[in-house]
Amino acid sequence: MTPTDVDGAGVQRPGELVISGCTVLVHDDQGAVGFEEDAAVVVRDGTVAEVTRAEAVAGRVAGEWIDGRGQVALPGLINCHTHAPMVALRGLAEDLPIEEWFNDVVWPVESNLSEKDVELGARLACAEMIRGGVTCFADHYFAMDAVARVVAECGMRALLGEAFFSSQGPQGRERSLEFALRHHGGAGGRITTCLAPHAPYTVDDGDLAATAGLAREHGLPVHLHAAENRDQTETSLARHGVTPVEVLERTGILDTEVLIAHGTGIVERDLPVLERAGGRVAVASAPRGYMKFAWPGTTPVRALRELGIPVGLATDGAASNNSLDVWESMALTSLVQKSAEGDPRWLTSRQALHHATLQSAEAVGLGDSIGSIAPGRRADIVLVDLTGPHTQPVHDLAATLVHSARASDVRTTIVDGRVLMRDRELLTIDVPAVVRELGERLPALVERGHGRRIQDYDT
Amino acid sequence: MTPTDVDGAGVQRPGELVISGCTVLVHDDQGAVGFEEDAAVVVRDGTVAEVTRAEAVAGRVAGEWIDGRGQVALPGLINCHTHAPMVALRGLAEDLPIEEWFNDVVWPVESNLSEKDVELGARLACAEMIRGGVTCFADHYFAMDAVARVVAECGMRALLGEAFFSSQGPQGRERSLEFALRHHGGAGGRITTCLAPHAPYTVDDGDLAATAGLAREHGLPVHLHAAENRDQTETSLARHGVTPVEVLERTGILDTEVLIAHGTGIVERDLPVLERAGGRVAVASAPRGYMKFAWPGTTPVRALRELGIPVGLATDGAASNNSLDVWESMALTSLVQKSAEGDPRWLTSRQALHHATLQSAEAVGLGDSIGSIAPGRRADIVLVDLTGPHTQPVHDLAATLVHSARASDVRTTIVDGRVLMRDRELLTIDVPAVVRELGERLPALVERGHGRRIQDYDT
Numbered sequence: 019m020t021p022t023d024v025d026g027a028g029v030q031r032p033g034e035l036v037i038s039g040c041t042v043l044v045h046d047d048q049g050a051v052g053f054e055e056d057a058a059v060v061v062r063d064g065t066v067a068e069v070t071r072a073e074a075v076a077g078r079v080a081g082e083w084i085d086g087r088g089q090v091a092l093p094g095l096i097n098c099h100t101h102a103p104m105v106a107l108r109g110l111a112e113d114l115p116i117e118e119w120f121n122d123v124v125w126p127v128e129s130n131l132s133e134k135d136v137e138l139g140a141r142l143a144c145a146e147m148i149r150g151g152v153t154c155f156a157d158h159y160f161a162m163d164a165v166a167r168v169v170a171e172c173g174m175r176a177l178l179g180e181a182f183f184s185s186q187g188p189q190g191r192e193r194s195l196e197f198a199l200r201h202h203g204g205a206g207g208r209i210t211t212c213l214a215p216h217a218p219y220t221v222d223d224g225d226l227a228a229t230a231g232l233a234r235e236h237g238l239p240v241h242l243h244a245a246e247n248r249d250q251t252e253t254s255l256a257r258h259g260v261t262p263v264e265v266l267e268r269t270g271i272l273d274t275e276v277l278i279a280h281g282t283g284i285v286e287r288d289l290p291v292l293e294r295a296g297g298r299v300a301v302a303s304a305p306r307g308y309m310k311f312a313w314p315g316t317t318p319v320r321a322l323r324e325l326g327i328p329v330g331l332a333t334d335g336a337a338s339n340n341s342l343d344v345w346e347s348m349a350l351t352s353l354v355q356k357s358a359e360g361d362p363r364w365l366t367s368r369q370a371l372h373h374a375t376l377q378s379a380e381a382v383g384l385g386d387s388i389g390s391i392a393p394g395r396r397a398d399i400v401l402v403d404l405t406g407p408h409t410q411p412v413h414d415l416a417a418t419l420v421h422s423a424r425a426s427d428v429r430t431t432i433v434d435g436r437v438l439m440r441d442r443e444l445l446t447i448d449v450p451a452v453v454r455e456l457g458e459r460l461p462a463l464v465e466r467g468h469g470r471r472i473q474d475y476d477t
Numbered sequence: 478m479t480p481t482d483v484d485g486a487g488v489q490r491p492g493e494l495v496i497s498g499c500t501v502l503v504h505d506d507q508g509a510v511g512f513e514e515d516a517a518v519v520v521r522d523g524t525v526a527e528v529t530r531a532e533a534v535a536g537r538v539a540g541e542w543i544d545g546r547g548q549v550a551l552p553g554l555i556n557c558h559t560h561a562p563m564v565a566l567r568g569l570a571e572d573l574p575i576e577e578w579f580n581d582v583v584w585p586v587e588s589n590l591s592e593k594d595v596e597l598g599a600r601l602a603c604a605e606m607i608r609g610g611v612t613c614f615a616d617h618y619f620a621m622d623a624v625a626r627v628v629a630e631c632g633m634r635a636l637l638g639e640a641f642f643s644s645q646g647p648q649g650r651e652r653s654l655e656f657a658l659r660h661h662g663g664a665g666g667r668i669t670t671c672l673a674p675h676a677p678y679t680v681d682d683g684d685l686a687a688t689a690g691l692a693r694e695h696g697l698p699v700h701l702h703a704a705e706n707r708d709q710t711e712t713s714l715a716r717h718g719v720t721p722v723e724v725l726e727r728t729g730i731l732d733t734e735v736l737i738a739h740g741t742g743i744v745e746r747d748l749p750v751l752e753r754a755g756g757r758v759a760v761a762s763a764p765r766g767y768m769k770f771a772w773p774g775t776t777p778v779r780a781l782r783e784l785g786i787p788v789g790l791a792t793d794g795a796a797s798n799n800s801l802d803v804w805e806s807m808a809l810t811s812l813v814q815k816s817a818e819g820d821p822r823w824l825t826s827r828q829a830l831h832h833a834t835l836q837s838a839e840a841v842g843l844g845d846s847i848g849s850i851a852p853g854r855r856a857d858i859v860l861v862d863l864t865g866p867h868t869q870p871v872h873d874l875a876a877t878l879v880h881s882a883r884a885s886d887v888r889t890t891i892v893d894g895r896v897l898m899r900d901r902e903l904l905t906i907d908v909p910a911v912v913r914e915l916g917e918r919l920p921a922l923v924e925r926g927h928g929r930r931i932q933d934y935d936t
Binding site for chain 2: 342352357405410
């Protein structure tokens with residue numbers, strides 16, 4: 019791929035991308051976050067080849083050269099749980115409890131969804147994520163063939179799962195499997211797949227057990243909602259005598275690689291259950307929505323960390339979260355965790371960056387290939403401009419990144435060594451065209467006069 | 478000022494600024510937030526002259542014309558409590574309880590502050606605020622002559638007060654009065670002033686009573702910290718048998734126009750006290766810092782609203798809040814209030830916008846002149862671009878503004894009819910020059926080897 023690639027200045031390296039002069043977020047042997055100043059990142063064939071001193075690459079003639087001075091290179095952010103196409107419903111169901119949000123707005127509207135709506139929503143979502151420095155997302159939705167097409171075309175990385183309810187009969191589970199098998203390794207390896215039962219309150223035990231069997235048989239992970247809030251846990255205990263996490267254990271879901279969304283209803287008795295699933299289980303936390311729905315808790319990040327369970331950052335869908343801004347999730351995770359634990363020393367900025375990088379990569383099953391800028395990792399890198407007045411001066415770079423920088427400070431987004439946004443210009447998505455086409459479809463999409471719903475929320 | 482100003486299209490109006498084609502946030506007779514689409518705002522002599530249909534201004538030749546299509550015009554945001562020059566300490570004291578934050582870092586560093594440091598910090602802060610759509614701020618700090626100079630030069634509006642402690646003797650209070658009298662009405666009326674005792678735990682009752690007397694005598698408002706957190710309230714009760722709010726009542730501070738910062742330690746017994754001060758008292762809430770310090774509560778916005786007490790939005794200083802992003806304060810106020818009250822229907826986006834506009838204007842004593850885009854009000858206006866993928870589609874404009882838009886979506890900032898930022902370019906502040914000059918001073922500023930502090934934190 020790079021025939022002229024030999025050491026020494028002045029040599030032509032047409033297959034190389036070099037980012038030079040930046041500060042690079044790196045991890046030490048224990049995974050702790052640190053920074054290398056005046057550094058350079060050399061990318062070959064979509065993979066990080068070197069992280070070196072800026073002076074070591076001076077004079078090289080790479081195929082592509084990015085001047086990173088005044089910027090920080092971070093591993094691309096990972097949105098560990100979202101429903102990307104739901105950006106089409108952004109702001110449609112506001113200031114409601116979750117029951118009304120689901121039953122009166124979201125599920126009636128979703129009964130109108132066409133594959134075209136999903137495609138346009140996903141494209142708009144990917145535009146928002148690329149602009150916000152997100153390079154990978156875990157998506158859990160319907161008509162996911164359309165999302166897979168958008169991922170292939172826009173250049174992002176994604177873990178995709180076709181969602182199902184037991185109300186669809188065994189066909190739901192079968193379609194989820196068929197999707198996972200057909201798309202795994204798609205888009206040049208950028209797409210990985212999973213089975214995606216909706217949640218223990220909408221997928222019955224038999225269906226979950228069958229899903230667990232399929233996951234083991236085919237070596238697929240499972241991504242689902244569970245213990246989203248305390249009401250769900252209490253209802254599960256009252257109706258079934260077990261918590262949602264215990265349902266996952268007894269149905270064998272916890273014997274698979276599993277990504278649990280939310281978990282604000284994880285209770286003390288769930289901790290030993292999760293500990294037994296250590297090494298296989300991860301949790302995605304999207305704190306903005308928990309506050310907006312006025313749920314009485316948040317993901318128990320500290321307890322999970324004590325068990326060694328990775329907690330990744332997420333936004334959930336924009337219909338509840340109003341944005342796919344993982345940068346905001348990072349800051350809110352820090353603020354909400356300090357507040358929930360009553361401890362200002364907990365969840366420091368370096369810890370938040372650890373969640374945003376290595377832990378999020380583990381959560382989406384890509385702990386070996388992304389989440390760090392290091393030789394051998396895929397080159398998913400974002401460059402953040404810290405010259406704005408709101409990020410100056412810099413006394414503590416980790417704090418600047420978590421608490422002062424914003425998604426809009428990302429200037430360049432790179433996935434697999436390909437530049438998807440340069441100097442804030444999107445190179446793979448035409449936003450005005452998507453907005454126009456989606457806008458024409460919205461009246462039909464949001465129509466609720468038919469009285470249909472795809473599902474009932476009754477935990 | 479506008480000799481050619483007569484009605485009719487095609488007439489030259491050199492003194493006019495016209496913003497056309499935008500949606501305008503307006504208030505009805507009861508102050509409720511609404512929106513006028515395809516509207517135009519006509520500004521004359523720094524004052525809003527008309528809010529009309531876009532077609533009504535077609536063909537007019539104004540001195541200055543802004544094409545507002547695709548944008549929303551809002552009243553400029555108001556930062557109701559900050560310490561602008563503290564941006565110089567942004568990120569210097571992270572992940573600490575407030576006692577250590579004050580005693581080990583902030584107050585030792587502030588003993589090094591020169592007027593030049595304050596000036597550079599204020600200039601950087603104003604750059605950040607103008608870029609984030611903030612047109613007015615209430616500042617409570619030291620060496621405020623420097624802040625007044627910066628406000629005059631950069632074009633913002635501000636309520637300024639020279640802070641003092643009783644440890645400075647009566648000279649502190651006298652300097653605060655002298656500052657207020659000298660600067661009131663400065664910068665062409667853009668500067669208003671107040672007396673600025675630090676807090677009931679650093680200013681004794683005699684000093685507060687004398688301050689209240691001066692405020693009444695000179696017709697000045699008072700801006701101070703009080704009941705910042707529950708610990709302060711409990712300590713005050715244990716030591717003096719009264720809450721901080723009751724201290725304000727017995728010393729006569731509540732007989733003046735008073736702006737209370739924070740108030741997360743306001744307790745049930747304070748509510749009738751504050752109700753008696755209705756019409757004079759307002760509270761500024763800066764929820765980000767309360768979460769970061771892990772305080773166990775937040776400003777009781779709902780209880781205060783039930784008493785008719787305005788609650789303005791604020792950021793506090795960047796040494797605790799890490800930014801002066803009032804947009805973030807607006808979103809967090811909504812999220813934190815829903816969460817604290819356990820009610821997703823409370824603090825809707827329209828309510829958040831009401832806090833951001835009319836209530837914030839009242840809080841800084843400018844309820845008659847700013848906070849709304851309406852004939853006769855000063856023309857403090859920001860234009861927000863909603864064409865980005867993160868703010869599309871728009872199902873509910875209020876929700877889009879509060880929960881999806883970001884400070885970086887502000888394209889144009891106008892104060893008193895003067896454009897301070899156009900298409901994100903700052904017209905009155907040279908950020909690289911400020912950053913460079915401030916950077917040279919930082920080593921001396923942050924030196925703590927001397928062991929001095931300007932004050933001790935011991936509530």
